[in-house]
Amino acid sequence: MEHPPETQRDEGYKYEWIKQSIGDAIDSGALSAGDRVPSLRVMSRKSQLSITTVMRAYLDLEQEGRIESRPQSGFYVRRKQRELAAPRTSNPDLKPTRLDSLDFHFEIMNAMVDTAIVPLGAATPAAELxxxxxxxxxxxxxxxxxxxxxxxxxxxxxxxxxxxxxxxxxxxxxxxxxxxxxxxxxxxxxxxxxxxxxxxxxxxxxxxxxxxxxxxxxxxxxxxxxxxxxxxxxxxxxxxxxxxxxxxxxxxxxxxxxxxxxxxxxxxxxxxxxxxxxxxxxxxxxxxxxxxxxxxxxxxxxxxxxxxxxxxxxxxxxxxxxxxxxxxxxxxxxxxxxxxxxxxxxxxxxxxxxxxxxxxxxxxxxxGGRYAKHLKNYRAHCRRQVNQIAAAVEKFFPEKTRLSDPKGGFLLWTVLPERIDSDRLYRAALAEGIGIAPGSIFTSQNRYRNCIRLSCGHPYSASIEAALKRLGELATASVGD
Ligand SMILES: Cc1ncc(COP(=O)(O)O)c(C=O)c1O
Missing domain, CATH: 3.40.640.10 (Type I PLP-dependent aspartate aminotransferase-like (Major domain))
Incomplete structure (x- = not known):
C-alpha cells in the first residue's frame, strides 16, 4: 500500500485516503469477502497516520457495510449474510407496444411526492445530503x-x-x-x-x-x-x-x-x-x-x-x-x-x-467550484445507503429474492419470488406509510409484477430499517397467498 501523497496529508484527506484505499482494494478483488484488512496498528504505521484517524475510516467503512469488526480479532471484508443472486437479463417481447392506461402511474407519482411516507419509492435525494x-x-x-x-x-x-x-x-x-x-x-x-x-x-x-x-x-x-x-x-x-x-x-x-x-x-x-x-x-x-x-x-x-x-x-x-x-x-x-x-x-x-x-x-x-467537492461526499453517502439497504434486503426479504448490484446512483432493483404481486405489495406498504416503486410501472408490457425498485436516496435510519423489515414481512406473507 502506498503512502498518501505528501500534498494530501491534511486531516480531511488522510481519512478519505484510507477509505479510498481499502474500498479500491475490495472493488478490485485484491481483498475479498472474509479477508482480514490490515490491523489498525499496521495501517497506522504504513500510512503514517494516527490510529484514531485509521479507526474513524474503518468505522465508516463498517457503517457502509464494506467491512465488519470481529471481537478480539480485527476488521474483515464483510461476507454477505446471504448471497443474493443478481436479477436475470430481461426478456421482453420484441414488439412495439402501447400502454393501456397511465392511471396507476399517476397514482403512484402523486404518492411519491408525499413527504410523510418512508421514502423508498421516489428516486430523490434527501435534502440533508x-x-x-x-x-x-x-x-x-x-x-x-x-x-x-x-x-x-x-x-x-x-x-x-x-x-x-x-x-x-x-x-x-x-x-x-x-x-x-x-x-x-x-x-x-x-x-x-x-x-x-x-x-x-x-x-x-x-x-x-x-x-x-x-x-x-x-x-x-x-x-x-x-x-x-x-x-x-x-x-x-x-x-x-x-x-x-x-x-x-x-x-x-x-x-x-x-x-x-x-x-x-x-x-x-x-x-x-x-x-x-x-x-x-x-x-x-x-x-x-x-x-x-x-x-x-x-x-x-x-x-x-x-x-x-x-x-x-x-x-x-x-x-x-x-x-x-x-x-x-x-x-x-x-x-x-x-x-x-x-x-x-x-x-x-x-x-x-x-x-x-x-x-x-x-x-x-x-x-464557485464547489460541485466537485459536494459530489465527492454525496457519492460516498449514496454508496453507503445502497449497501445498507442491500444488507437489510438480504436480512429481511423472502428466500429466493434477487438483488441488483449497482456501481453508482442510488437505486436497487429487487426481484421477489414469482408469486408476489408487487402492485398489491405497493398498496399494502403505502397503507402503512411506506413508499416503494412496483415493477409493473417500468414496462409497457405486463411484466416485472414480482419486482420492486427501492430508492436509497436517504440516510439509513431506524424508520427505514423498520420499513424494510415490514416490507419483508408483507412480501413473505404474500408468498403463501
Ligand atoms: C433516468 C431518468 N431520466 C430522467 C428523469 C427526469 O428528471 P428530471 O427530474 O430532471 O426531469 C429521471 C427522474 O427520476 C430519471 O430517473
Whole structure:
C-alpha cells in the first residue's frame, strides 16, 4: 500500500485516503469477502497516520457495510449474510407496444411526492445530503447581483450556465460547444423535446427493459409505441437484440441510460459503449443518451457516454441536476449539434425558456467550484445507503429474492419470488406509510409484477430499517397467498 501523497496529508484527506484505499482494494478483488484488512496498528504505521484517524475510516467503512469488526480479532471484508443472486437479463417481447392506461402511474407519482411516507419509492435525494445552504444563499443574491434577474432569460438558456455545463461535460468524454446546449425544465422536458422532434404519433422508439417510467409517460403522451429491448442488469442493453429490433422495425430513436440506469443501476462497459456507438452510426438510428446519474460512481472515474466513443455520431445528450443538486430547481439540459434548431423551436413552443433566477443561482454555484467537492461526499453517502439497504434486503426479504448490484446512483432493483404481486405489495406498504416503486410501472408490457425498485436516496435510519423489515414481512406473507 502506498503512502498518501505528501500534498494530501491534511486531516480531511488522510481519512478519505484510507477509505479510498481499502474500498479500491475490495472493488478490485485484491481483498475479498472474509479477508482480514490490515490491523489498525499496521495501517497506522504504513500510512503514517494516527490510529484514531485509521479507526474513524474503518468505522465508516463498517457503517457502509464494506467491512465488519470481529471481537478480539480485527476488521474483515464483510461476507454477505446471504448471497443474493443478481436479477436475470430481461426478456421482453420484441414488439412495439402501447400502454393501456397511465392511471396507476399517476397514482403512484402523486404518492411519491408525499413527504410523510418512508421514502423508498421516489428516486430523490434527501435534502440533508444536498448543498441547500449554498444554493439558497445564491438564490437570495440573484436579485442584487444580476440585472433584470427576474426577466426573461436568453431563450436557449443562461450563457454562464451553459458554459459551466459544457465544461462539466468534458468529464463525460464529450467536447461540446455551449451554443449547442439548451437549458430545459429538468431532464423530463429535454426528453420530451427530443422525442417530439425525432418521432411522431404512430412511430416506434426503443428503450431498455425495464426502463424509467417517465419515458413511458412521454412516449404515450406523444402517441409513440415503445419497443422494449432485453437488458442485462450489470452491463445494460443487449446489443444483439437491439440490432434485431433495428432489422425488424422502423425504429426512430433509442433512449439508453448507460451510466447506472434506472431501475437496474447497470453500467455499460466501455467496450460495449464503443460497439453501441458503432451500431448507431451504422444504422442511422438516433441515440438519446440519458446521463442523469453519470456523476454518481461509487468508485473510480466518472463513466463516459456512448456518444463520446464516436464524436461524429449525431446523438442527443440529456441530463439534469435533479439527482445531484436539487430536483426542485428543475434545471436540466439537452445537447445536440445536428438538431439544435429543431429542439429550440419546440422548446419555445412548449415553455419559451427556463426559470431565470434558478439558472443564475446555479451558474453562480457551479462557478464557485464547489460541485466537485459536494459530489465527492454525496457519492460516498449514496454508496453507503445502497449497501445498507442491500444488507437489510438480504436480512429481511423472502428466500429466493434477487438483488441488483449497482456501481453508482442510488437505486436497487429487487426481484421477489414469482408469486408476489408487487402492485398489491405497493398498496399494502403505502397503507402503512411506506413508499416503494412496483415493477409493473417500468414496462409497457405486463411484466416485472414480482419486482420492486427501492430508492436509497436517504440516510439509513431506524424508520427505514423498520420499513424494510415490514416490507419483508408483507412480501413473505404474500408468498403463501
Ligand atoms: C433516468 C431518468 N431520466 C430522467 C428523469 C427526469 O428528471 P428530471 O427530474 O430532471 O426531469 C429521471 C427522474 O427520476 C430519471 O430517473
Amino acid at each position: 444536498l448543498p441547500l445552504a449554498e444554493l439558497t444563499k445564491r438564490l437570495r443574491q440573484v436579485g442584487a447581483l444580476h440585472k433584470d434577474a427576474y426577466g426573461y432569460e436568453e431563450l436557449v438558456g443562461n450563457r454562464k450556465l451553459r458554459a459551466q455545463i459544457a465544461y462539466h461535460m468534458l468529464e463525460t468524454g464529450m467536447n461540446v460547444h455551449m451554443d449547442d446546449i439548451i437549458i430545459t425544465n429538468g431532464a423530463s422536458e429535454a426528453l420530451y423535446l427530443a422525442l417530439a422532434v425525432l418521432a411522431g404519433p404512430g412511430s416506434t422508439v426503443a428503450v431498455e427493459s425495464p426502463c424509467y417510467f417517465g419515458y413511458l409517460h412521454i412516449l404515450e403522451t406523444l402517441g409513440i409505441a415503445t419497443l422494449e429491448i432485453p437488458t442485462d442488469p450489470e452491463t445494460g442493453v443487449d446489443i444483439d437484440a437491439l440490432e434485431q429490433a433495428f432489422d425488424l422495425y422502423d425504429v426512430k430513436a433509442c433512449i439508453l441510460q448507460p451510466n447506472y440506469n434506472n431501475p437496474f443501476g447497470s453500467l455499460t462497459p466501455d467496450a460495449k459503449k464503443q460497439r453501441l456507438a458503432d451500431l448507431f452510426a451504422a444504422r442511422g438510428v438516433t441515440l438519446i443518451e440519458d446521463d442523469i446519474v453519470g456523476d454518481l460512481p461509487f468508485a473510480g472515474p466518472r463513466p463516459r457516454t456512448i456518444a463520446s466513443f464516436k464524436p461524429e455520431l449525431e446523438a442527443i445528450y440529456i441530463s439534469s441536476f435533479s439527482k445531484t443538486l436539487s430536483p426542485g430547481l428543475r434545471i436540466g439540459w439537452i445537447y445536440s449539434k445536428a438538431l439544435h434548431s429543431d429542439l429550440h423551436r419546440r422548446k419555445m413552443a412548449i415553455s419559451m425558456n427556463t426559470n431565470r433566477p434558478a439558472q443564475l443561482a446555479l451558474a453562480d454555484y457551479l462557478a
